[in-house]
Each structure stands twice: as C-alpha cells, then as structure tokens.
Amino acid sequence: MADSLRNLVLVLGDQLDAGSAVFDDFDPARDAVWMAEVAHEATQVWSTKPRIAIFLAAMRQFRDALRARGFTVHYRALDEHAHPDLESALADDLAALKPAKLLAVRPGEWRLAQSLPKACEAAGVRWIERPDRHFYCDDDDFADWAGKRKEYRLEFFYRWLRKREGVLMQDGEPVGGQWNFDHDNRGRFDKRGPGLLPAPRAFAPDATTRGVLAMVNERFAAHPGRLEGFDWPLTTAQAQAALDDFIAHRLPLFGRYQDAMWEGEPWLYHSRLSAAMNLKLLPPRAVVAAAEQAYRDGHAPIEAVEGFIRQVIGWREFVRGVYWQRMPGFLEENALGAEAPLPDFYWTGHTDMACLRDALRQTLDLGYAHHIQRLMVTGLFALLLGVRPREVHGWYLAVYVDAVEWVELPNVLGMSQYADDGRMTSKPYAASGAYIQKMSNHCAGCRFKPGEATGAQACPFTTLYWDFLARHEAKFARHPRTALQWKNLARKPAAELAAIRRQADALRRALAPDSRSKHGVDG
Template identity: 55%
Template sequence: MKKIRHLCLILGDQLNRDSLVFAGFDPAQDLLWMAETLGESTHVHSSKQRSTLFLAAMRHFAQELRDEKLPLVYYSLEEHEQPDFTAAINATLRHYAVTQLRVVLPGDYRVLQEIKRCCTDNNLTLDVLADNHFIAKPGEFSAWKKGKKQLRMEYWYRQLRKRTGILMNGDVPVGGDWNYDKDNRGTFGKAGPGLLDSALVFPVDKITQGAIDSVAAFFPDNPGNLLSFGWPVNRQQALALLDFFVEKNLPLFGEYQDAMWTGEPWLYHSRISAALNLKLLSPMEVVQVAEHAYSRGHAPLNAVEGFIRQILGWREYVRGLYWSLMPEWKEMNALDAQHNLPDFYWHGDVDMACLSHSIRQVLDTGYGHHIQRLMVTGLFAQLWQSRPEQIHAWYLAMYVDAVEWVELPNVLGMSQYADGGIMASKPYIATGRYIAKMSNYCDHCRYKPDEAETENACPFTTLYWEFLQKHRARFQQHPRLALQVKHLDNQSEDKRAAIARRAQWVRAHYPANHYI
C-alpha cells in the first residue's frame, strides 16, 4: 500500500488551476483525486445538459492535469462506477495509506457533510481549504453582517466596490450613483429585438462526446435532451465566450437585461454563469474585463455596472448568506406552501405560452436568464404555493449553472420567499401583466393577462389574487405590498368568489402528481 501525504480532492465545480488545493502540492508524496459519482446526477434528477456539462468539464480538466504529468486518480462512471463520494474515497483508501485529505470548501453543504463523515469513519484528518475563487475574503461577509438587523445586498456590494476599487473614483462611485437599475428595464416593443448576432457555441470534441454518451447510458430517464450541446467545457472556451459577450452584447445588456422574447433564449446575456460556477473563469477577471469595456468607451455605464453588480454584488452576497444560514435555510417554509409542483415543469407541455417557452428552453439548453427564472418559472411556483423543497430541487436539477450555494438562496430566498424576508424585502409576485410588459409571450397565449376570473383569465393573474387573499394578514401593513392588499379589499365579494372558483379550476387543470 503506497503512502500518501495529502489526498487532494478536486470537486466537479472546482476546475481552477489556481485553487489552493494545488498550493504546496508535491507530486512525489501527494495525489490529486477526482470522481464521477452516480449520486451527483441522481440526488436530484440532474438534466442531461447539466450532467453533460459537469462530466465534460471535469474530463477536460483531468486531461490537462495528466498533460502536466501530475499524479491523478480519476473515477469515471464507466470504469469505476461509484454511488457517492464516500464509496469513491473508500475505494482509494484500499490502495493508498493517506495521512490527510484536503479539499477546497465545497459549493454544497451536503457534500461537505458527506466528506466529513467519510473522514471520521476512516480516522482520516480533513483539511478544508478556503476557496480563493471568490472576491470576498474569508470571514469578510460574517464580519460585515455582524450586528445588522436587516441584510441588504446593496450595502454589501458597496463595501466590495470600495475595497476593490471597481468602478470607483476614490470613495465615490463612477458616474455618481451606485446602481443604474432605472436605466435597465427596457422592453423590445412590438418590433422585437431585431437581428442578433448568432450565439457562440462550441463544437463537441471527443471528450465531450464521451460525456454525452455517458449521460445517455447512465441517466436515460433524467429530464431534458441533448439534441445539441454547445457550452464551454474548458478555460479557453470560457474565455472566448467572455470576449464574445463583451464585444457583441455588453453594450445593450443593461437596457434589455430584463426583457424576454419568443424564440430568443440568449438575447444580450453573457451565458458565462456556468463557466464561473465551474471556476473556468474567475469573477475578478470577468469584472475587470467589463470595467475595461467601459473605460475604453465600448459599453455604457448602466450596462457595465448592471453586469458587474450581478457578479461583485449578487453572486458574492448569496454565497455569504448560504454559508451563514445552512442547513436551516433548506427547511424554511415561511409561507406554508404545501402544493406539489405541477407536472409540466418536467416536460414543458403546458398551455401557458410563457411557461411552455421558458421550460422547453431549459429542457433543450439547460438555460434561462434571470427574469425567466424569477418572474416566469419562479413566479408561477410561488403563486402556485409549491413546496419549497420541490422547486429548489427542480432548479438545482435543470440549469447548467446550478450549484447549491448559488441556486438555493436565489430560489428559496429571492424567488419563493420561503425564508420570510431574510434575503428579499418582499415576495416577487406579479400578475400576468408583468410578463406581457416584458415579453411577447402573451401575444401567443390563449389566456388574457388582464383577466382574473373569466374562462380566458391568465392563471398567473388568478393565482396572484388567491395568493394575496391567503396571505392578506401578513402583508396588509407591508410597505411594498400594502397597496396591493388594498386593491384586493376593494374587489367586490362576487369578484373575489369568482376568482376563488377560477383558482380551483386552475389547480384542477394542471396535474401535480408526478414529482420526480
């Protein structure tokens, strides 16, 4: 049995060569370790696009390590089928006498606990390393939130702006304002977005084709399809996608970042979130590239600041909250949502155009931009009053960029208000009129967004009023929802009764019995 000083785990979302797991690595006495496990695609039924991306990116990174002649143990599904990390680590320990296991802090609380248990069971020392991928320093978020009664991303974002100097003139934000949200709510109007540059997609090479074949063999019943696949699977491709976005789409990203349009899944969005979350790109390099685009006059401030805020502000904020509130966050259900998620979330066969388009797009590509997630799929789940654990599992399974540290706060906190307001100051609820304003989806739908109780009533609008009725007492004094409760109170008894009957019809019309 060969003696090993450090068994260095590299998880599937830790594909950065500057990771601290490589710090002090000695090929003569240390060993790198990667594993494909069945459990990572089955603990939630990970979509075919998502599973393929993770497997392809891991295999490309492993090949790069082999090309460097670094010692690596790699468990593939085909050669060493393992149910979970515990089984894979135990298999390694049968061949190596390991002094210490090292791993960068995982992006999933569940994985961290599994690795800890495995080390305890094997009397193995565990060294959990800081994740140097992020802009916030270890402990910075905890120090910032100490003593605060209410946390808000905006103030965390300002702290990071000041410390890093990003978009700053000394202590003053560039342009005089901290954010330009007011300039970033544009819609396309009846003419639509016009002619867009073709999206940059990447050819399937031998390694990626092998990943596609593995998903087909091991996870044939997982949702989604692989009719096409074009995501970046290595750092070179991720950098190319970043450059494409900055040159082609960043100038108009800000104005149209909330807009949606039928048949246009990408619009002006970057599509780099998956590469960021796999750590093929670093957030600081992305932020600096965007800032440089502004300084050279290539993109306006509202676009650049809006993009940077998503990374420097929101992404860093949700990670801080995740590690502050787990594992309790996963069990929260402040609004007592008890309905099963509708079956159509898994196949997209639904007569609401906005949901049909958004869900089928996810099944085909593994992608949806933030408004499709928050104000279409997320909004309906909130109004339906879906069980938080079910909608959380759906988002974690379906999107190629889903890692729990970023997905769970956005879904349970921002989208579903399951935490009762820790993350967001109010539930993000709206009638179908919001979707009509921000897209052309309603132009192709049988339902009418302005109607709540008729046979043509938009289910979003019907369920919006049902939601307010159920939670009237909670929100009647809320500074941002009290006016909507007054509108509810001003409805006639007959109208409220008609809406209640229509809500019953909606719930009967969409089965919710086949939760995967």
C-alpha cells in the same frame, strides 16, 4: 505511490480551478489528485441531461489538463466503478492510496461539506481545508458585514464590497455618480422584436465531450433534456473566449435588455458565463475586470457594466454568504406555508401558458434560462400557486447547467419563493400576467388574456396573483413595500374576489401532478 503519498488533492465537479489553493505546493512526485463521477450527483435530484453532461465533460477536460501538467490523477469514471456516492468512492480510495493528508477547498453543498470530512476521519486521514480564492468574500468577511443584522440586503452588501475592492469607484465615489442604474435597465423590445442578435460563441464538442454525451444519452435516457446542441465552454481557455465574446458583442446592450424576454430567443444579450464561473473555470475577478475595462475604454455604457458587475460582485457573492450563514436550516424554511406540489409540466414543458412553455422547454432542452425567466416566469408561477419551497428548490437544482446548491438554494428559497420571511428580500416578487405582457411577446400568442382573472380565457398568472394577495393579506397589507398591491386588492368587489378564489382552487386541483408519474416525468 500508495506507500509514500503525501497529499491527495480532492477536486469536485464544481472546483475546476487551476489556480486553486490546493495546488499551491503540489509536488507531482509525492502528491496526487482525486476526482470521481458518481450516479448520486445526477439522481439525488432528477437532473437534466445538459446539467449532467456539463459537469462530467468539464471534469474530464480538467482531468486531462492536469495530466498534461504531469500530475497523477486518480479518476473514477461513472462506468468504471460501482460506488453510489462520493463518500463511498472516496473511502475506498483512501484505504487503497493511504495518503498522509487530503487537501480540499470546501464543497459547494452543505451535505458534502459535512460528509466528506467525516469519510476522511473514518479512514484516519487528515482533512485539510484551504481557502477558496475563487470568491471575493470568505465566511469571516461576510459574517463581519452581516454582524447582528436580522435581514440581509444586497444593496448594502454590494456597496460595501465595491468600496472594499475599488470596483467602479473613483475618488471614493461610485463611477457615474450613483450606485446602480436599475431605472436605465428595464428596456423591452417593441413589436418588431430584438432583431438580428449576436449569437454567443459556441464550442463544438471534442472526442472527450462526445463520449460523455453518448454515455449520458444512454445511461440517463429517462432524464429530461436534449444534448443535440450542447456547446458550452468546458475548459479555462474556452471560458475566457466566451467572456471575450460577451464583452465584445453583447455587454453594450446587456443592461438595457437584461429584463426583456422574447419567444424562441434564449440568449438575447446575456453573458452565458454563469456555468463556467460556477464550475470555477472562470474567476470572477477576471470577469469584473474585463467588464470594467470595457467601460473605461468607452466600449460599453455605465448602466450595462454596472448592472452586469452587480450580478457578479454583488448578487453572486451575497447569496453565497447567505447560504453558509443560514444552512442547514435554510432548506426547511417555508414562511408562506406553501404546500402545493410542483406541476408535472415543469418536467415536460407541456402547458398552454405561452411564457411558461417557452421558458420550460428552453430550460429542459438547453439547461439554461436567464434571470427574469427564472424569477418572473417559472419562479413566479410556483410562488403564486403556493408550491412547497423545497420542491421548487429541487427542480431548479436539477435543471440548470449552472446550478450548484450554494448559489441556487438562496436564489430560490430566499428571493424567488420568499420562504425565508424576508431575510434576503424585502418583499415577495408577486406579479400578474401584466408584467409578462409588458416584458415579452408571449401574451400575443397565448390563448390566455393577462387582463382577465376569471373565465375560460383568464391568465393563470393573473388569477393566482389575486388569490395570492387574498391568501396573504394579513401578512402584507401594511408592509411598506407591498401596501399598494394590497390596496388594489381591497378595491375588488367581494363577489369578484370570491370568483377568483374559486378559479384559483380549480387551477390547483387541475395542476396537481399525476401520482403515477416519476419525478414529474410523464409515464
């Protein structure tokens, strides 16, 4: 095989797409697939056990599926080689296998998109990059839309792509007479809570996955997270079953409660599909088509379907386009001059703030939190505290099972932390504890009071909110979308504001990580 290998097909851990263009003319007699697990992908950021496990387990399931189709797969399992990273593992096998060409779609991370072709070049093997059909929008499409815009706005991109693809359109107009239904999708639960919720479809680990879980628990014992309840979809069939389950049982109420939070309820009406989509086990066109059909069939209301489709055809495609337009400089942006370190409790969940404690422990245990928990709890606190954006980015990339850099980095640096100075979002998502009180039951059981900014019971979110406004008053006081917040700041008596600033400074000192801890993990 080594002397006559025509094409070596590269498949990375987030490229588990059986319909990928790299397989279009695959000849089992002359071609082979290359996959590798390497420690660097789990340790370049201090990845949680669920995140490590989902990638490795899904990769092994995909390997077995390819072999069942008669494909030769050169698979380097983590415990079977000593290569620290993908580049060195690939270089070694290129030298041994001597393929005429290496076929790939572009990696989902800028670093690998630069380094892997260089490894091929050094080995004298041609790197052939084929189009990534998983997405609606390629680089040229996004560049054409972006044109000379200095700022990118989701709403304009979303409308353009919906028109082009004919999604939720009728006679050239949006179904329902409007482009989005945000005003109908801000429901919250009353004091009785969400009631009996439809549990998402779970997938019991098979022997292959159980082997991965055991290996991760042993090899990455010091990493945060738990694997006892690991039940993510890991194959194309399982991902389709998870989609069918969401459409049938949770989509109808997804829109109304997509921004709501409730203590101890991680899933609510959310889809739990982002990991399967970002591993490319589930094509977004299938997801959008299923949701749109649910509306056409009268199964789900327009506000739920539109809100969900906007996350897929709008935001997901939008952030990918922004990522490839803005890298590598995007990674270094810090428009608000944030320099505080990330508190240790982001890695442990040990905090008295009930909302953060619930979101963090859920994140660390499951590798999952829904978008409002990410944006308006964990992300909001980091924004108000003034944490270095790159450090916030590293944490998000490490903890979530759906985290691939192309989707995670713009969400964190652009949307959550406003590090790009408004090129993605028109204003920072700054809010006090009152927002969390409105959208959840967290404050009822918390020792802090969301209405208080100073004193022993002051909510840290509220203290830091007013401090954030004061620190950035010159930048935002005349901003058309933030002027009201800063007008409220101007009404604060000078003595009260000075007390808030002192309490905020004390909070920062108290939350500075222990210099003895490693990667934010206690001990």
